[in-house]
Amino acid sequence: MFAASHRRLNRLTGEWVLVSPHRTARPWQGQVEEVAADQRPAYDPACYLCPGNGRAGGARTPEYDSTYVFDNDFAALTPDVAPEEDDRKGLLIAQSERGICRVVCFSPRHDLTLGQMPAEAIRTVVDTWVDQYLELGSLDWVRHVQIFENRGAMMGASNPHPHGQIWANERLPNEPAKELAQQRARADSGGCLLCDYLDVELDDGERIVTGNEHFTALVPFWAVWPFETLVLPRAHAGALPDLGPDQRNGLADILRRLTRRYDRLFGVTFPYSMGLHQRPTDGDPHRGWHLHAHFYPPLLRSATVRKFMVGYELLGQPQRDITPETAAQRLRELPED
């Protein structure tokens, strides 16, 4: 592989990432993050996601004992929006956008993370995601269901209780729209982009992190974040409901394996944003769409030194120092239990 600066094509989005393998020696004198004290009680009376506690607007979180889903009290998207369009001279273009934002508590236990939960409990989270995708996706105006988790204060999580979010949209957002275009183009010439990609990666081996019978986790060839990973089902599937019981266990298992590796890397609960990209729910079969999960973790060198996506990255294109191959190797060397 290229020893000097090069760019790699993200085959899923069609955009480029700049790789600078020689730049890892750069000293860091910039911002140093705080390491969050990770001693949390199993129940926090001040946490609105803990069972039995009050929430904003007077609601109360019930005494749940596995997962618990509710509409976000401060939803960015709401379903009751009157249709409206604006187009001033083809320059100021806006459209009303309906949506539903939900919160998914992964566990009643305030002190756990996804990876620390027993495999069966993670499987329950997977089943909850399946139900939510089906329920929200079946609304005739919902065309995309984004399931995600922001973990850690560094990733904007406003509460450490293990939870994720779901934002369902009237229209396909930018990122899945790019992925759809690339996957569709490959499907039109008779193949599945991510099935084919996974074959090449399994064959090569260099970027594989971990796996089981049903799922593989790897650092994609075009990874932007230092320890970014992509989780792929080995058999073609477009969305969570396509997975049988064994595959759902396989997904729970790989989430556990991967997040445990992450937590070992720098000895802290690894911050990340993760999310599932599933087939759009607009009614089209989207046969070329391959279900996958992205993990975008910001840490670069230690628990306190992160990668900043700033100046050049915002104005030009993403840039990374450590190569995807090195990142995969480091993650591969860690234990996962």
Next chain:
Amino acid sequence: MFAASHRRLNRLTGEWVLVSPHRTARPWQGQVEEVAADQRPAYDPACYLCPGNGRAGGARTPEYDSTYVFDNDFAALTPDVAPEEDDRKGLLIAQSERGICRVVCFSPRHDLTLGQMPAEAIRTVVDTWVDQYLELGSLDWVRHVQIFENRGAMMGASNPHPHGQIWANERLPNEPAKELAQQRARADSGGCLLCDYLDVELDDGERIVTGNEHFTALVPFWAVWPFETLVLPRAHAGALPDLGPDQRNGLADILRRLTRRYDRLFGVTFPYSMGLHQRPTDGDPHRGWHLHAHFYPPLLRSATVRKFMVGYELLGQPQRDITPETAAQRLRELPED
């Protein structure tokens, strides 16, 4: 304007941003940033950008008295890269990428910021940018010159000494490539996208922040960051060298006006990434390209509460709470001297 959730089209990139005007009431319990103690000495013996001090690798910063430009000691891009291409099954695609990374010290004074410098000194920075764009852009293999500044630890700046960077590339990065496509499409039908856009904005007035005879600063209709702004020359120009002496003074003046407003907003040196988008230097005249500067500041509500571009933003599309109109109004109400 839409009182409920809607999306707006970024006419420069062709991508969408989600706007949630109703969401400003959301309480914040998440990460709180530190306010950097802003008492810096005029000269810091430990700062490698201060005149006369040693740098990494044994180089020494000279006794400069206005601006000072040098090749980045830890350049992400280097010019001496052997051409190489890789394409495995149309899936793993990489290309070597040559480039040059420079650092531009704005002033020998460690304790100043761009906006605190006298107008003539900012003009000298503008002239330095002109020279650099011409010099780097004239290399036959350089097709894009990205001038930018990361200001503040929150934006990954590793040194508070007033400075910016320049990364010159062999190929057009993602963001200018998107902007080129949109500007070219408009030019093909006989117009300049940003000339036309500026007319609509001046006419409307709602999003204008400040201006002078030659430049206007406004919050774009499609702003992603809470207090994002776009700086536009009022007469068509594709790159800095197209500007005459009065216009260059005009640019220095508007940078001063705008950054001083920013610093007043929350009473701190406002963190941001800013950069100039100029005509690509591939030899094509690019008549539809309109010179502009983007300011991307992360702060949302106060000196310590920022907007996080995480989960939904990374996996779906950017989302904002405060509207561009409200942001413009708040910036407009501030003094600029």
